[in-house]
Amino acid sequence: MAPISIQQEDISIITVAKRILSLSSQICFYLIANSFPEPSFTADEGDVPETPEYEALRAPLNDALHDIFRLVNGPKNTLKELIFSHYDLAALQVALDRGFFNHVPLPKASSSTSIMKSSEAEIAQKTGMDEGRTGRILKMLATHRIFKEVEDEPGSFMHTANSAFLSRNPEFYAAADMQMDDMFKVACEASAMISSSPFDLDISRSVFHQRYGTSMYQYYEQRPGKAQRFAKAMGSWSRLNRHIDELYDGFPWESLKTGKVVDIGGGNGHTSVELARMFPSLQFIVQDISPHMLSQAHQDVGDRVTFQQHDFFNPQPVHDASAFIIRQCLHNYNDKDAVKIVRAVVPALKRCGRGTPLLISDIILPESGTTTRFQEHHLRQIDLCMMVLHGAKERSKEDFEKIIKEADQHLEIVNMCRNPMGIGLLEVRLNVE
Template sequence: MGSLSTAGVNDPSSPSILGLAQNILSAAQDITKYLQVNKLPEPSFSLESQDPPHDHPEYRRLHASLKANLEDLQLLIDGPRKWLRAFCCTGYDLGALQVALDFDFFQHVPAHGDIAVEDLANKAGLDVDRTSRIIRQLRTYRIFEELQPRRVSHSPSSLVIQQDEQLRAVVHYSLDEMLKAAADCNVSLKANPHEAHQNLNPFVTRHGVGIFEFYQKDPEKARRFAKAMAGLRKMDSHLDFLLKDGFNWSALKGTVVDVGGGNGHISKSLAQIYPDLDFIVQDSNADMLAEGKESLTQDLAPRVQYMHHSFFDPQPVKNAAAFLIRQCTHNWADKDVVTIFKAFVPGLENSSPETPLLINDIIIPEPGTWPRHQERNVRQVDMVMLVNCGAKQRTKAEFEQLLKQADERYEIKNVFDDGPLGLLEVYLRR
């Protein structure tokens, strides 16, 4: 027998099966050691298992290394044909998941215990054959279990969908509205290959109206969408670290204007950390403003105000310490973003030259500068914006171009882009 070759083991440009396996072992050992040192539970497939600590920066770093190597190993051992075949059939699996949500499978299966597949079908109002087939497909993804023949029980994934209404809304709206719109990407782009905006995109092609009008016309789905957005904010809370830690908030004195701030969850979070700062939350959605105001605690009420204002209109607040716009620009086409940036100019002109405009959004990296799975995550959000709003996520250069179109005096002073949600620190030159 010949000896086992180690060629390419340490060559990242030409990974080998053995090299990737060794990297996986090393990363798995590092994660296990980190969990033990920090007295954190190891993930498991038991129903009592807790989510991994993705709010820990060091865990996120170790997780990224392990996942990158795991993905490359799978691609290498599958080869492109087998991988593409599986990837292209994912839509069928998502169809099974949508049925499970629409027919309330997650609620009908008891949290602890099991249910006969015939009883589940009866409760769901679906025939036994298709109920069983859908459950058995989902269990291959560890969604539900069949530990005894024809007895359905929960897995950790299905149990968290049952118990977390906001997460359930995230999954359900993604399949019910968004996946259907994504399926019409080719139709929409063929009809309009050179133009896109709020009223011209795949969502409109599929549903007949833009996303905001769609939810105005369907209150039930609007409520689900609102729950989904709250769920996403909770799931992505670890993305706030660049906003909180990247910028020196302690250097500011006065009032921060949170433009398009919704219910003000970010302003309230910053207000708790920086007691010397006051906040004005602006939004055009009166319901979101009312919700935020009602949820204010006594200690924050004097320092967090709410103002009805559209970010397309000239900024009325003067003498601000900073203006913040967070995860808003990605909802709009370039010409609309130019209008938004123009609207900040009166507020900046009537404030100190040291007053920044802080743009907190994904900053798309150049290809290959991030690990593939991390780059995929932010480019996936870019595709979400293409489908739903005819809009996009942008690179630093694209942001700079739009700022200059709005006003030549805009200058980007600092770029914080070493996280999935970046931050641009912009000033109006005097």
């Protein structure tokens, strides 16, 4: 029997609604069975579970929800929502920049019956802007359930789960603020970048470089305050997408015994610090070219995590390692530069013990049709992020294999794992007889 084409697929309001009901019921049963609280919009509620079982239900439910939204709205209304969405982001940009989220009081203990709120006038005064635009920004965000206007008290606002999450999580706030500040401004000029360089793409032809006249890394080197925000944002990104879990589960760290692990391009060291906590017998060296990133280093694991300034385009200086990690670095570079980064490690791999692994932790794009559209959409967002910021891209396993073989024909991927968010781990070794 021939496979069903997209045109023959049974997508209708009623069939999609049935799927939504089924998946929603399964989520409710899962929450009850595992003693997770029912999600709500109230400010004192926590986030949803971050378990593989919950993700396996959440992703297809989002596919179905987006389908029914588009079906009932039709093309005109669906596209209208999309082409006006930059105004929603503009409201969020102002609220983050002016600190709206820190000027509405969080709820007190759950036993309290009082409503914690602030008026437009109070928020405007604390954020240093006029009351009229303050209210307009708040009302726009409230349509996304970010803040809520108090019932029977127009002009006063209280936290919802979404706005309270930003208030309570400074690292996620930093990630959101960075995206709505530098990255939002850059993304708006993607078309201009392609017009100026329609066929070639590298870091000097990225949108970021075109707008600011320098690479993103040099930009932050020149702006220590923004560099600190970037470091906090990267810590939030790591926890948000469970990178550490993937590293933890994807490689037998105990087999290294009391070995030394080199974290190449490791930034402020949050990955190595987490691994050091999990594996107290291991030593870690965090390498980064940026003194600002290294200055943000954690110091709570004693001398088992040390820091070294190093440019990963230059030959790797550590020759007695048990393993090397390149985490969330290669996607910042085009294929030519990614090959150079991997190739710079090869002489050290040859001088270290036989079979010393190079662990590449990065997004691994799925093959077509192997994941939900909801999950793929987020990965495609990150792919375009790499394009506009660095003139780079996310890669599939096949893409990584090409880079690794070009770096050295004896390098081989011996193991691969990937979590539902697309974050993967490639175990690469030298196959030398």
